Amino acid sequence: MLSRTAENLYWLARYVERAEYLARTIDATLRVTALPAAYIGKTNEWDSALLTAGVAASFYQQYEEANEHNVVDYLSFSADNPSSIRNCIEAARLNSRSVRTALTSEMWDTINSAWIELQEVWSRGTSTREDLAKFLRFVQETSLRFDGSAYRTMLRNDAYWFSRMGLHLERADNTARILDVKYHVLLPEEEHVGGPLDFYQWTSILRSVSALTAYHWVYRETLKPWLIADLLILNDSLPRSLASCYGNLVRNLDQIGVAYGRQGPAQRHARGIRNRLEHSNMNDIFQHGVHEFIQEFIADNARLGEIITKQYLI
Amino acid sequence: MALAFDEMNIPGGDLRPAYQELARWLKETPPEALEYRRQEAELLFRRIGITFAVYGDSESTERLIPFDVIPRIMSGKEWALLEKGLKQRVRALNMFLRDIYHGRDILRAEIVPDDLIFQNPVFRPEMNGQQVPHDVYVHIAGIDIVRVDAEDFIVLEDNARTPSGVSYMLENREIMMRLFPDLFARHRVAPVERYPDELLSALRSVAPQSASGEPTVALLTPGVYNSAYYEHSFLADKLGIELVEGRDLIVKNNEVFMRTTEGVKRVDVIYRRVDDDYLDPLTFRPDSALGVPGLMSAYAAGNITLANAVGTGIADDKAIYSYMPDIVKFYLGEEPILKNVPTWRCREPKDLAYVLDHLNELVVKEVHGSGGYGMLIGPAATKATIEAFREKLKREPEGFIAQPTLALSTCPTCTASGLAPRHVDLRPFVLTGSKSTTIVPGGLTRVALKEGSLVVNSSQGGGTKDTWILDE
Numbered sequence: 001m002l003s004r005t006a007e008n009l010y011w012l013a014r015y016v017e018r019a020e021y022l023a024r025t026i027d028a029t030l031r032v033t034a035l036p037a038a039y040i041g042k043t044n045e046w047d048s049a050l051l052t053a054g055v056a057a058s059f060y061q062q063y064e065e066a067n068e069h070n071v072v073d074y075l076s077f078s079a080d081n082p083s084s085i086r087n088c089i090e091a092a093r094l095n096s097r098s099v100r101t102a103l104t105s106e107m108w109d110t111i112n113s114a115w116i117e118l119q120e121v122w123s124r125g126t127s128t129r130e131d132l133a134k135f136l137r138f139v140q141e142t143s144l145r146f147d148g149s150a151y152r153t154m155l156r157n158d159a160y161w162f163s164r165m166g167l168h169l170e171r172a173d174n175t176a177r178i179l180d181v182k183y184h185v186l187l188p189e190e191e192h193v194g195g196p197l198d199f200y201q202w203t204s205i206l207r208s209v210s211a212l213t214a215y216h217w218v219y220r221e222t223l224k225p226w227l228i229a230d231l232l233i234l235n236d237s238l239p240r241s242l243a244s245c246y247g248n249l250v251r252n253l254d255q256i257g258v259a260y261g262r263q264g265p266a267q268r269h270a271r272g273i274r275n276r277l278e279h280s281n282m283n284d285i286f287q288h289g290v291h292e293f294i295q296e297f298i299a300d301n302a303r304l305g306e307i308i309t310k311q312y313l314i
Numbered sequence: 315m316a317l318a319f320d321e322m323n324i325p326g327g328d329l330r331p332a333y334q335e336l337a338r339w340l341k342e343t344p345p346e347a348l349e350y351r352r353q354e355a356e357l358l359f360r361r362i363g364i365t366f367a368v369y370g371d372s373e374s375t376e377r378l379i380p381f382d383v384i385p386r387i388m389s390g391k392e393w394a395l396l397e398k399g400l401k402q403r404v405r406a407l408n409m410f411l412r413d414i415y416h417g418r419d420i421l422r423a424e425i426v427p428d429d430l431i432f433q434n435p436v437f438r439p440e441m442n443g444q445q446v447p448h449d450v451y452v453h454i455a456g457i458d459i460v461r462v463d464a465e466d467f468i469v470l471e472d473n474a475r476t477p478s479g480v481s482y483m484l485e486n487r488e489i490m491m492r493l494f495p496d497l498f499a500r501h502r503v504a505p506v507e508r509y510p511d512e513l514l515s516a517l518r519s520v521a522p523q524s525a526s527g528e529p530t531v532a533l534l535t536p537g538v539y540n541s542a543y544y545e546h547s548f549l550a551d552k553l554g555i556e557l558v559e560g561r562d563l564i565v566k567n568n569e570v571f572m573r574t575t576e577g578v579k580r581v582d583v584i585y586r587r588v589d590d591d592y593l594d595p596l597t598f599r600p601d602s603a604l605g606v607p608g609l610m611s612a613y614a615a616g617n618i619t620l621a622n623a624v625g626t627g628i629a630d631d632k633a634i635y636s637y638m639p640d641i642v643k644f645y646l647g648e649e650p651i652l653k654n655v656p657t658w659r660c661r662e663p664k665d666l667a668y669v670l671d672h673l674n675e676l677v678v679k680e681v682h683g684s685g686g687y688g689m690l691i692g693p694a695a696t697k698a699t700i701e702a703f704r705e706k707l708k709r710e711p712e713g714f715i716a717q718p719t720l721a722l723s724t725c726p727t728c729t730a731s732g733l734a735p736r737h738v739d740l741r742p743f744v745l746t747g748s749k750s751t752t753i754v755p756g757g758l759t760r761v762a763l764k765e766g767s768l769v770v771n772s773s774q775g776g777g778t779k780d781t782w783i784l785d786e
Binding site for chain 2: 001002003004005006094097098100101108109112113116158162256260312313314
C-alpha cells in the first residue's frame with residue numbers, strides 16, 4: 001500500500017484513541033474535583049490533567065491558572081491546542097478523507113458523523129455539566145464505534161495492522177503518561193501511607209483507563225497502590241496496560257513482517273520493549289524507581305514511533 | 315427570449331411519452347412523502363460525505379450540491395441520436411489534437427487560424443511530435459449539452475481536460491434507487507453502474523508498451539483540499555486503484571514509481587485530475603507542489619500514459635469551440651450531428667461591433683474561463699455591469715466570445731412552492747480507449763434551482779438530478 005495511506009491510517013487511529021483518552025481524563029478529573037476539598041488534598045487536579053495530556057507547557061503560555069473552565073475548554077475545544085478533542089476529531093476526519101479508499105464505509109461513517117456532531121456541539125457550546133457529560137460520552141462512544149467497526153469490518157491486511165499499531169502505540173503512551181504524573185501516589189506502602197486522599201486518587205487513575213471494575217476482578221482486593229501499578233504496567237489481560245499494548249504491537253508488526261516477507265528495526269525494537277515488560281516484576285520496578293522506569297518507557301515508545309515512520313511511512 | 319422547451323409537457327396539455335409514468339406517479343404521491351424523501355436524500359449525501367468545495371468561500375469549505383429528487387427522463391430514441399453525435403464529436407476532438415501536435419493539416423487548410431493555437435497559453439509545445447498510445451488524447455470527455463427544442467442537441471462546451479461530475483451521476487442513481495424503488499419498478503431505466511469498469515478498461519488499454527501485462531493504473535489528485543476531491547477518492551475506490559498525490563510518486567530513469575510500504579512500485583497509467591500547469595514543476599509551474607518532478611520526461615520517453623494527455627486544453631478552448639463544426643467536417647467528412655451555439659468571436663472586428671451593440675441580449679464568456687465565473691449574462695445584468703464589461707471587451711477583445719442567451723430546456727423540479735419547471739443541461743461522459751468509444755447511457759443533469767436562472771454551475775447555486783434513459 002501507499003506509504004502515505006499507511007501513515008494516515010496509523011495517525012487516524014492515534015487521533016481517535018487520543019480523543020477518547022482526553023475525554024476519560026476530563027471525566028475522571030471532574031469526579032475527583034467534585035469531592036470536598038478534604039478528600040483530595042492540595043494538589044491541583046486540573047494541573048495534573050494537563051500534565052497527563054502532555055500540554056501543560058502550551059496551556060500556561062495562554063492561561064495563568066488551571067481551573068475547570070480553562071482546562072476543560074483547552075482540552076476539549078481549543079483550536080490552539082493541537083491535541084484538543086476537537087482538533088483530534090478534525091484531524092481524524094481529514095486523515096479519513098485522504099484515505100477513504102482504505103477505510104470501510106462503517107469507519108468513514110463513524111468519523112464523519114462524529115465530525116458533523118462536533119460542529120453542532122461546538123456551535124451550541126457545553127454550558128452545563130450535563131452538556132459536558134454528554135459530550136464526553138459522545139467522544140468515548142465515537143472511539144468505541146470506530147474501534148468496533150475497524151475490528152468487525154476491515155480486511156485483515158496491512159491497512160488493518162497499521163491502524164492497530166497507531167492505536168496501541170498511542171494507548172501505551174497515554175497509560176504511561178498517567179503513571180508518570182501520578183507515580184507518587186503509587187509508591188509501596190512502606191514508603192507512603194495511604195489515606196482517604198489517595199483512595200480517590202487511585203480511583204481516578206483507574207477510571208481514566210476504564211479499569212476500576214477490572215481491578216477488583218483481577219485482584220479481588222481493596223485498592224492497593226502497587227497492585228494498581230502492576231495492573232497498569234504488567235498485567236497482560238488489561239487492554240490498556242503497557243504489557244498488553246506491547247503484546248499487540250509486536251503481533252501487528254510480526255503480521256506485517258510476514259506479509260512483506262521482511263523484518264526490520266521496528267520489529268526488533270518492539271520485541272525488546274515487550275521482553276523487558278515480560279521479564280519485570282513490580283519489586284524490580286520499585287527498586288529501579290517507578291518514575292525512571294516510566295520515563296524510559298515513554299522515551300522507548302516514542303522511539304518505536306519514529307522507527308515505524310522511517311521503516312514504513314515515508 | 316423565446317419560451318423554453320419543456321421536456322415534460324407539450325404545449326396544449328399533453329405529456330411527452332417519456333414522462334407519462336412519472337406524471338402518474340407524481341399524482342399518486344403526496345407532497346409530504348416527496349419532501350420526506352428529499353430530506354432523506356440530503357442526509358445520505360451528507361453522511362456519505364459527497365461534498366464539494368467552493369473556492370473563495372471561507373465560510374464553509376465543504377458544501378453539498380443540492381440534489382433534486384425528480385429524475386430527468388429521455389427516451390431511448392433521443393439518446394441514440396445524442397450518443398451518435400457525442401462519439402462523432404469526441405473522435406473529431408482526438409483527431410484534431412493529433413493533427414495539432416503533428417502534421418497540422420488543419421492550419422495549412424486555413425480552417426483554424428494559426429494564432430489561435432500558437433498564442434494560446436493552453437497549447438503545449440512540449441507535445442509537438444510526441445506519440446501518445448493509440449493516438450488517444452482525450453480518454454475522458456465531458457460534453458455539456460443543452461436543448462432548446464425536441465429535435466436538436468446543442469453542445470454548450472467541450473470539456474477535454476479533467477472533466478468532473480461523474481461521481482454525481484453514479485451516486486445520484488444509487489440514492490434514487492434506495493429512495494424510490496417503486497418508481498424504478500415502473501420504468502425500464504438503462505443502468506449506469508458499468509462506468510467504473512469501462513473507465514478502467516479504457517485506461518488499461520492505453521498503457522505504454524513498456525508496461526507489464528497487467529498495467530498499474532493510479533489516480534493522481536491534487537489532494538483533500540481540491541473541490542472535486544470526493545470524486546477522486548470515489549473513483550479510485552470504484553476502480554480499485556491507488557489514489558496518489560504528487561508526493562507519492564517519484565521518477566527514476568524515466569520511469570514513474572509510487573512509494574509504498576514495501577518499497578517503490580512502477581505505475582503505467584495515470585488518470586490525472588491535476589491540471590497541465592501543475593503536473594511537473596520541472597516543465598511547467600516551478601512553484602507547483604502538487605506535481606511530480608520529472609514526470610514529463612518519463613512521458614516523453616513513453617514510459618507513462620497520462621489520461622487525459624497533456625495539451626488537450628487546445629481542443630476545448632472557448633475560442634476553438636466556434637470552429638468545431640468545421641473541425642468535424644474536416645476530419646470526418648461528415649455533417650456534425652450535434653449543433654453548436656452560434657458564437658461571435660470578439661477577436662473579429664465585425665463580430666465585436668455586433669457584440670458591443672447587443673450586450674444586453676448576449677452571454678459573453680471569457681475564452682479561458684470556466685465554472686460560470688467571469689461571464690456576463692446580458693439580459694440579467696445591471697447597466698453598470700454591462701458598461702464595465704464593455705470596457706473589458708474593448709481592452710482585450712480576443713479574450714472573449716459571445717453567444718445568444720439560450721432558452722435552456724426545463725424539467726419539473728421540487729421548489730419551495732411545489733413542482734415547477736427549472737432550466738437544465740446535461741454532461742454525458744465519453745470514454746475512449748484503444749479500440750472503442752463508449753458512453754454510459756445518461757450523464758450528469760445540472761439544474762438551475764433559482765426561478766428563471768440559466769446558470770447551472772454548482773459553484774453558482776445549481777443542483778443536480780438523476781438522468782434516466784429509458785430502455786424501450
